[in-house]
Amino acid sequence: MxxxxxxxxxxxxxxxxxxPDGIAIVDNxxxxxxxxxxxxxxxxxxxxxxxxxxxxxxxxxxxxxxxxxxxxxxxxxxxxxxxxxxxxxxxxxxxxxxxxxxxxxxxxxxxxxxxxxxxxxxxxxxxxxxxxxxxxxxxxxxxxxxxxxxxxxxxxxxxxxxxxxxxxxxxxxxxxxxxxxxxxxxxxxxxxxxxxxxxxHQQTVHGAHAWGSNGGLSSTDRYLMVNPFFHTFGYKAGILPCLLLGTTMYPLAVYSPTKAMETVAAEGITVFPGAPTIFQTILDDPDRTNHDLSSLRLIVTGATIVPVVLIERLQSDLGVETVVTAYGQTETSGFITTCRPNDDAVTVATTCGRAFDGMEVKLSEQGEVLTRGLMVMRGYLDNPEATAETIDSDGWLHTGDIGVLDENGNLKITDRLKDMYICGGFNVYPAEVEQVLSRLPGVTEVAVIGVPDERLGEVGKAFLTVQSDATIEPAAVIAYAREHLANFKAPRTVEILDAFPRNASGKILKREMS
CATH class of the missing domain: 3.40.50.980 (Rossmann fold)
Incomplete structure (x- = not known):
């Protein structure tokens, strides 16, 4: 529909x-x-x-x-x-x-x-x-x-x-x-x-409707909004599905497991989307059993690797009937594929599900995930060249992600053509961080990668080469990054190298750094 x-x-x-009598939003x-x-x-x-x-x-x-x-x-x-x-x-x-x-x-x-x-x-x-x-x-x-x-x-x-x-x-x-x-x-x-x-509008609304319909949102639901409104997860998978389906919004500006659990218990929250780390903090909170979370019926997560045990614990420990994961990009209003409410825990945790209603997904010969459909953007602002590079003549958007499709059409992301990594649910593009760090006096070259982090999924690690007469401390590099970049983009660790590993053409081999 x-x-x-x-x-x-x-x-x-x-x-x-x-x-006319439905509550649109509650903010305490x-x-x-x-x-x-x-x-x-x-x-x-x-x-x-x-x-x-x-x-x-x-x-x-x-x-x-x-x-x-x-x-x-x-x-x-x-x-x-x-x-x-x-x-x-x-x-x-x-x-x-x-x-x-x-x-x-x-x-x-x-x-x-x-x-x-x-x-x-x-x-x-x-x-x-x-x-x-x-x-x-x-x-x-x-x-x-x-x-x-x-x-x-x-x-x-x-x-x-x-x-x-x-x-x-x-x-x-x-x-x-x-x-x-x-x-x-x-x-x-x-x-x-x-x-x-x-x-x-039509791309945005199509996506929001598909997301909300997949979760069975209705005017009887109460939606706890910890995902930031500036992000597609909070705006197009939050505010707009509620507008389309009559669901009550409960915004939360600063997340804490205690505040989230108190709100769920006090307000009878039924829908609670968020990054996996959010639910991990709730499951591990020693006071969890002191809060009545039984009203929760739907949890939606994604944006990073989701452990199977997390899905199982959300269902067993919290008693949540439906847990689903999804995959999308800003270029598709946040909506490409999603698991369905009746998918098993392994499918939900190890795949991104099938294409949303109104979207198609296929793989290129190189294994790149391609998508087209109702949610694909008009294009990039004032950048027709980048638009043409991203959306081909047949309307397929090239995501830059490498994936595989199983026999049921479930997508699993296995790698990235781009160097982008995800820190706490936010995309980080190393080239942007590298450009900032390259302006630091004494730095000659920079390479940034994402490394595993137990809490945030991935965090940045910066590798630098410096001038022979320069003295640069890692703490100063991190402080400089935090001054010029949002916190989630700033690397957490810095390593000074004598030289970068390179291939025959002189390109830095990031895969050899960790």
Whole structure:
């Protein structure tokens, strides 16, 4: 069954009509608890969209959103769509230099940014950069109110909505077409230059509907959202399936096993997706038996290797009826293959399942995983060459991953054509890290690989050669990386080499380093 409608504004209109008494979101993180029905959420979205129109956001304009998981995020994101705009989510772990690059390249006219949260005031950081130049900055109130000069507060924006502006917003929403851009999510390539993945509403909605339908989501489900909203796992496999299927959202900004278990027990959470490490911390928590987790019916995991014993323990120790794994890329809105609810533990743990409804998967002669279908991106922002290299003339997207297909069509990823590794569920592209470390004075050459890590799956290890007169300490290299890169990209260990192993053509042999 295919989704209808195929835009998020139309889906919001349907949600407020179909579930007039249904709870859309519950957020107890910021003092006064917030609980919104679908009609109430829709009203907030319309008010925010009206405010965006008032400050000059036109159809097709890009709006960046840099904030943690809270009730503000889906309101702002859906309002951008409602006003006809294009959403540009920013990773909350970005440094300001990384965020500035993304905002500039996306051509964002507006940046929505959080104030003080978890010891970091992103608003203050943004105001100290070039980001505000020629742009409107909107502050998201979280733990504290930290609004500076030239900043439009959340409440002020919402309060600027008039009946006339709300009417204009409704007209904008009705005009959004299935093939309009919904968002641009940035993902690094092997060249180390971040690429903007352009997704249309129909691609985004198809994927979200397929994911939610596979999990049997409904208006009786309660979804604990620990996956960050800026990521496809939190946005397109989180917010949007709930919008399409009437599921209640419970955002969690900072994960801890205790907070997650308390929320599951107190709120009767039924759906809990996350990286394998999240569930490992819960299973190993000595206080687990003191929390009633019996309401959980569906756990969805992936993004890295999943031990068979983890799947078995989730079913036996937690009593979760359905555990599934999935595989995707930003270029496919996060959706390529998935296990089905009736798959056995070995299939779930050792494969990525079969193609999502609306997608096809095959292997090239070299064993590369190719996919095409309803969720494949329009292309890379301002990069037709990279688009042509990734999507061939027959519409097959080349994933850069090597895999095998079993007799039932289940995909197993065995290697990567690219050097990308996954740290704590986040893709890390060594070339980007290498470019940053190459700027460190005294460094002559850099190679970065992923090495196994019990907690995060993989972490970075950097190998450097340095000038003969240079003295570089590994701790200084790591500190430099953390200053210029998001934490998950920074290598955890550094090794100084006299020379790199190379092949006959002079290329560094990463496979010989560990």
């Amino acid at each position: 295919l989704p209808n409608p195929l835009t998020t504004p139309a889906a919001l209109h349907r949600a407020e009509t179909q579930w 993180q910021w003092g006064e608890p917030v609980s919104l029905t679908w009609p109430q959420l829709a009203d907030r979205v319309r008010e925010f969209a009206a405010g965006l129109i008032k400050i000059g956001v036109a159809p097709g304009d890009r709006v960046a959103l840099w904030a943690p998981n809270s009730f503000h995020w889906p309101i702002a994101a859906l309002a951008v769509h409602y006003a006809g705009g294009v959403l540009v989510p920013l990773n909350t772990r970005y440094t300001t230099s990384e965020a500035t690059d993304i905002v500039d390249r996306a051509g964002a006219k507006v940046v929505i940014v959080s104030g003080e949260f978890a010891g970091i005031n992103r608003l203050d950081e943004v105001l100290a950069t070039t980001i505000p130049t020629g742009r409107t900055i909107i502050s998201v109130p979280l733990e504290t109110s930290a609004d500076g000069d030239g900043v439009l507060t959340w409440d002020a924006l919402m309060g600027s909505a008039t009946d006339e502006l709300i009417g204009q917003a409704r007209a904008r929403a009705e005009a959004v077409a299935a093939d309009d851009l919904s968002d641009i999510l940035f993902t690094s390539g092997t060249t180390g230059v971040p690429k903007g993945v352009m997704a249309e």
